[in-house]
Amino acid sequence: MSKYWSPLTASLEPYVPGEQPKDKRYIKLNTNESPYPPSAKVLEAINGAVNEDLRLYPDPNCEALIEAASAYYGLSPEQTFVGNGSDEILAFAFAAFFDPKKPLMFADITYSFYKVYAKFYGLEPQLISLDDELGIPLDQFHGDGHGGVIIPNPNAPTAELLSLEAIRTLLEQNRDVVVVIDEAYIDFGGESAIALIGDYDNLLVIQTLSKSRALAGLRVGFAFGSPELIDGLNRIKNSFNSYTLDRLALRGAVAALQDEEYFKQITDKVIATRERVAEQLRGLGFRVTNSKANFLFISHDDFAAKDLFLALRERGVLVRYFAQPRIDNYLRVSIGTDDEMDTFLKLTKEMI
Numbered sequence: 001m002s003k004y005w006s007p008l009t010a011s012l013e014p015y016v017p018g019e020q021p022k023d024k025r026y027i028k029l030n031t032n033e034s035p036y037p038p039s040a041k042v043l044e045a046i047n048g049a050v051n052e053d054l055r056l057y058p059d060p061n062c063e064a065l066i067e068a069a070s071a072y073y074g075l076s077p078e079q080t081f082v083g084n085g086s087d088e089i090l091a092f093a094f095a096a097f098f099d100p101k102k103p104l105m106f107a108d109i110t111y112s113f114y115k116v117y118a119k120f121y122g123l124e125p126q127l128i129s130l131d132d133e134l135g136i137p138l139d140q141f142h143g144d145g146h147g148g149v150i151i152p153n154p155n156a157p158t159a160e161l162l163s164l165e166a167i168r169t170l171l172e173q174n175r176d177v178v179v180v181i182d183e184a185y186i187d188f189g190g191e192s193a194i195a196l197i198g199d200y201d202n203l204l205v206i207q208t209l210s211k212s213r214a215l216a217g218l219r220v221g222f223a224f225g226s227p228e229l230i231d232g233l234n235r236i237k238n239s240f241n242s243y244t245l246d247r248l249a250l251r252g253a254v255a256a257l258q259d260e261e262y263f264k265q266i267t268d269k270v271i272a273t274r275e276r277v278a279e280q281l282r283g284l285g286f287r288v289t290n291s292k293a294n295f296l297f298i299s300h301d302d303f304a305a306k307d308l309f310l311a312l313r314e315r316g317v318l319v320r321y322f323a324q325p326r327i328d329n330y331l332r333v334s335i336g337t338d339d340e341m342d343t344f345l346k347l348t349k350e351m352i
């Protein structure tokens, strides 16, 4: 606390990101990054952009990238927005679409940044409890007087997926407010709600290059929706930081969208590893949610998650533990390479 802080600064409870240790020897299964390198074509494109043009500001309209992203999904540039990672787009969306006089609806167990942004923008959360199986109780996501809905699909950290039909139901139940579907993990087995954009002008779908394209360090995210929603995001963006993406990110992101073969190869690999590790953990007595993401959410009745977390850490494997009611006996384990996961499984077996 400082006497120089504004009341807003003093009231914040900032997000605590997962640990990024300097020691490269850790096996990092704690922040849902890709265990694989970015496409070689991305690195080449970024290297090609390291030149004297860096003295010039980047394109404030991100035209080339917006063209590439909209074409990739069969949308128009007017339906497409790009930002510095999906976290930035989430911040813009909270400011652009949610009325501080009305509560914002989201799950009680979900991406914890939503609570942080809600506080930042003076929005009251209306928390919906996950069902007994840690699934999203769709029938609860409606009502009078709320100012919007935000749901990650798959949810984080539970990894559970909603079907496209379920999302359609959600949209039918919430016709008068903006519904944000955060698809950070959609490429690992889900079906994107982008298919519904033509039918619902209140739907905003947010995606990222951080997970399935192995580019968390580049900070590139997308939003797709009706032109009026995209206009709203641009109003916020241009009132905040009109340049957002830098020259290197703009070039690298276009190249990422063009290398479909590599994208498919690394997502298929992560999915195959996920299924193998989930089965082995179940064999060891773990409860493993039905993950369609690049991580597993696991718990064991006979062992405290926090103890396992600390013991793994001591042995050089970082996973994520959340000290939150109902999930405080769960661990979130990002999918690494097969070798990394074998080490994780071996150490886990030794501890239980």
Ligand code: PMP
Pocket (backbone or CB within 6 Å): 084, 085, 086, 087, 088, 111, 152, 156, 182, 184, 207, 208, 209, 210, 216, 219, 220, 221
């Ligand atoms: N949404 C969800 C559900 C996430 O888990 C994350 C990653 N922490 C993000 C958004 C943000 O991803 P990025 O800013 O790297 O695009």
